[in-house]
Amino acid sequence: MTDAPLSGPALAQTVTRAFDRRRRIAFAIPAAILAYLIYAAISFDIAGLMARARFDNAAILLSDFWSHKTHVTRDNRSGKLTIAIEGEAKGTYPEGRLPAWVSTSGDTTTIDLGQGHIVTYDANGARYVVPGYGTIDIREEGGRPVLTAPEPIPDWISVAENRIGVTTPAGRVTYTRSKVETFRYEPGWELWFFTLDSPLHGRSWAELAALAVSGERLDPARSNLALIASEFWTNRMWRHGDVVWAIFETILMAFLGTITAALVALPLSFLAARNFMPLGPLRFAARRLFDFIRGVDGLIWTIILSRAFGPGPMTGAIAMAITDTGSFGKMFSEALENIDEKQVEGVRSTGANAVQRARFGVMPQIMPVLLAQVLYYLESNTRSATVIGAIVGGGIGLLLTQAIITQKDWEEVAYYMVLIVLMVMLMDTLSGWLRRKLIKGE
Amino acid sequence: MVEIIHGPEADRRPVPATHRDAYFEMLRRRRMYGGILLVIFVALMASGWMLADHRNAGSFRGGLHRVFDFPSEVLSEAWEKRANLPGLFLDHVPALIETLNIAAVATLLGALAAMGLSLLATRGLARWPRAIPVFRRSMDALRAIPEIVIALVLIFILGGGPVPAVIAIALHTGGALGKLFSEVAENADLKPVEGLASVGANWSQRMWLGVIPQVAPNWLSYALLRFEINVRASAILGFVGEGGIGHDLKIAMQWGQGRYDEVVAIFLLLFLAIVAIDRVSDHYRHRLVTGH
Structure with a gap:
């Protein structure tokens, strides 16, 4: 009776059992993987991690990846104005040289953040004109910064005891007793070719090409091409x-x-x-x-x-x-x-x-x-x-x-x-x- | 026509002696090229090592006799405190498990991503054949970024702990396994896929029932090999970043003298774990590929 197992109900049973086993395995493996991942999520403390995660850091990081900021800082005690790219010493504008969007006359400094956003530092404090909102006026009274702005104060203006901060898409202004600081964001990597102290900073491609081919030597000791190469090679910011x-x-x-x-x-x-x-x-x-x-x-x-x-x-x-x-x-x-x-x-x-x-x-x-x-x-x-x-x-x-x-x-x-x-x-x-x-x- | 009937003229007939000369000439030339290449290679290696030696803080000659100083110092201290070792082993087992978990979760997630990516990037199987180059290039990019870069950036956002390492290793694994998986899937038999298509199966059903059963043994074997690699990577990431036994090792090393028994305990634990995993995975990979 060799064909007995193949007859009617016995065969059906074998096949059904085999299918059942397959189906169980098909569910068991994903279930086991899922169970393991859940265990791992608990042992890695995913919940705590989400609470601790600093997504504002992620925003800083992403914006830094493709843009840079320039700090325009006035020391409120001495009145000294410093303009530095990324706030670094090696990116500081030399005395008497200003970027095109900053102008000074006497005690007043005007910073054009673009799109109609104008920040002004003067002897009394600072003013920030935000288009579509109004003028934010910060002045010092009794050793503390005091804010005057159209009510209600929106949440992009933060007011604390000794510090007032304004953050708009165009830039950021921070006012404390010791200093007032404006950040202006610009796309691109700053000073990638030449740093501010280089004689070649701010020249266009055409100017550089003209300098390299002809034109008188900027540095009498070597040719302009050698100067361009070495200024780029020894760029202090990017090295x-x-x-x-x-x-x-x-x-x-x-x-x-x-x-x-x-x-x-x-x-x-x-x-x-x-x-x-x-x-x-x-x-x-x-x-x-x-x-x-x-x-x-x-x-x-x-x-x-x-x-x-x-x-x-x-x-x-x-x-x-x-x-x-x-x-x-x-x-x-x-x-x-x-x-x-x-x-x-x-x-x-x-x-x-x-x-x-x-x-x-x-x-x-x-x-x-x-x-x-x-x-x-x-x-x-x-x-x-x-x-x-x-x-x-x-x-x-x-x-x-x-x-x-x-x-x-x-x-x-x-x-x-x-x-x-x-x-x-x-x-x-x-x-x-x-x-x-x-x-x-x- | 004359030479065809009368045969080549006597002086143009090939003479055995010139044949031999030609052969030796060729041999000489080959040897000369080989020799020149060898000289260039040796010069390149020698100058490379000299340059590396020059740019190193300590020189090779100065450091050679000190190679064994640190291991012997560590081992002698550990030998004096050998009674502590079993206890220290137990102390660091949780960290070891964390390292293994990082590697396992990363391999698992990376392999799952690689499954999808590889099928989407394989000619003949892809869901959107036009998008094959997109998926291929994205796998290349995932493979090219070293884990440490992603891990360190993620530590800045997520804070310490094992999760940055998991994400970093998983991304890299997805790219690396995706390429290997896709090579396997390229050789899969398309008949089952066509059969399934003829009964109206959609793309995911065709892949799940027609392709995956064929490629599963090879895929699993590659995933196991990747797990071995990831255990090492997770130990290294722990040392550079945070989490797992690598971090414990860094702390013990920073402490220096007085904690060398701990260093030895961690070394041994890591060594034994790596050897054991290599052995087990070797065994199963052999079985998966040869089928017995």
């Missing part, structure tokens, strides 16, 4: 020269680390391959060495090495070389175990010794695998070099963490992020091109 060096250092770290690891791992991987190392214990030792190196992890190697060699790109390169030696050793020895023995036999039959057999029988076979892996690691190490640079203190990773720690140079953070992404994409393209060229022979 283009240092940034280029940092990018180069990062790529150097990745290159040295990856290639050195491959060179060290190649001979060692012969020790760990079953078909080249007949001695069991030695093979076992080599494999455990690779496992150990990989297990200790790049982070720990980096920490140990930066104690010995100090911060810098070499420390990062050595740390990367050690970590990757473990990974390469494991992968190369696996590739070696999968080679075709016939070619080795052929080379052996001509009387070749072990080194010659490895060179002419083995290497041509594993070269494509090996190159593909080395190039892949070069690519991913360019990314890791940014992180390792932040730990050991070298390359673009260091510049990035320094800029983030200040918590205000977000335009620099954005600049470095763009550069890092470009760098990684460039290395991706380069390694893809090399892979096609070297492995497929196109």
